[in-house]
Amino acid sequence: EPEVTQTPSHQVTQMGQEVILRCVPISNHLYFYWYRQILGQKVEFLVSFYNNEISEKSEIFDDQFSVERPDGSNFTLKIRSTKLEDSAMYFCASVRRNSNQPQHFGDGTRLSIL
Amino acid sequence: GQQLNQSPQSMFIQEGEDVSMNCTSSSIFNTWLWYKQDPGEGPVLLIALYKAGELTSNGRLTAQFGITRKDSFLNISASIPSDVGIYFCAGPIIQGAQKLVFGQGTRLTINP
Secondary structure, three states, X not given: XXXXXXXXXXXXXXXXXXXXXXXXXOOOOOEEEEEXXXXXXXXXXXXXXXXXXXXXXXXXXXXXXXXXXXXOOOEEEEEOOOOHHHOEEEEEEEEOOOOOOOOEEXXXXXXXXX | XXXXXXXXXXXXXXXXXXXXXXXXXXXXXXXXEEEEEOOOOOOEEEEEEOOOOOEEEEOOEXXXXXXXXXXXXEEEOOOOHHHOEEEEEEEEEEEOEEEEEEOOOEEEEEEO
């Protein structure tokens, strides 16, 4: 069964540095998402992306965050100047259509900011 | 915004016992999803519910979509060690692109 894949599985970065998290959504899916999960808390929506542009973003997704689909397969989340509070699991998800179809999640990238 | 409240927050049970957890919302959802998360992994879909009153099974798991569309429950029968994990309910909000709202999760621990 096709999967959403994310790299790296764990990223350790100094505060203030830029970080790029990478995702390869399922190949025939059209809608892409990033979610965040702070340790011990629930999964929170960050941003949705469709047709090469952001569809919606949460209040968490401030000017330090950006997303890009640089080619036909990758979907990236960039944090420009990381803060300690950015430490979390970041999950990428995708779905084929904008309907009630369930989203498929990757295994996440654990981001640790020192 | 729309929020989902799950209960209980955690459960400690003996292997072989049945488990029941639920999820409530102050507003209506047209779909309810139940995901399981193992440590260090992403949420994996267990059951999707699309119609009010729907009762759906997936092996030892059974979930129901409440008739008010504001709640759902998940039951696990005859629990086994691999059932350990965090169970999340989620509902899609479709305004523009779909986004998921998650509950806080129910952490299930099983004593062998």
